[in-house]
Amino acid sequence: MSIQVNKAKCVSCGQCCDVCPGNxxxxxxxxxxxxxxxxxxxxxxxxxxxxxxGAIKYHLGIDIGGKGGYLYTKNRGDYMDWFIVSLDRRKHQITINKKESNKY
Ligand code: SF4
Ligand code: SF4
Incomplete structure (x- = not known):
């Protein structure tokens, strides 16, 4: 269980470093x-x-994403898109309205 940073996409904002509770x-x-x-x-x-x-991938367990599955997010203002990608590159998208996230 871990993450992976795509350094080509990383814009060096440092937000991930600041929010990780384990540093x-x-x-x-x-x-x-x-x-x-x-x-x-x-x-x-x-x-x-x-x-x-969307530079950080989270590797999913085999029981969630299948072998090689991962997820990443993209922020769009009030909305956050969650993408789950399986080994065969099929992509599933879930969009959450962040202002109404307690309703889900
Ligand atoms: S939050 Fe994303 S863009 Fe910012 S430093 Fe971390 S990986 Fe790079
Ligand atoms: S913020 Fe959470 S998911 Fe990201 S590296 Fe730290 S412990 Fe892992």
Whole structure:
């Protein structure tokens, strides 16, 4: 259970480093985020939700996403799109209105 940062997409905002409750994410010498302690990640997904450019993948367990499945998010103002991608590249999308998230 862990995340992976796509450094090509990372815009070095540092938000993921700030929100990780375990301080597991750091910046490399090029100011790009990476997870320094992947084995300590407990999958809270705070960093995934915070990344505005969708640069962080969260690897799903085989019982959720199938082998090789992962999820990532994209923020669109009041809405957040959640994408679940399976090994065969099928993509499922769930859109949440953040202002009404308690209704779901
Ligand atoms: S939140 Fe996303 S863009 Fe910002 S530092 Fe982390 S990975 Fe990079
Ligand atoms: S999923 Fe949670 S614990 Fe894991 S790196 Fe992201 S913020 Fe930290």
């Amino acid at each position: 597991l994410i750091q910046k490399d010498k090029n100011d790009k985020a990476y997870i320094k302690y992947p084995q300590e990640c407990w999958g809270c997904i705070a960093c995934v939700k915070e990344c505005s450019v």
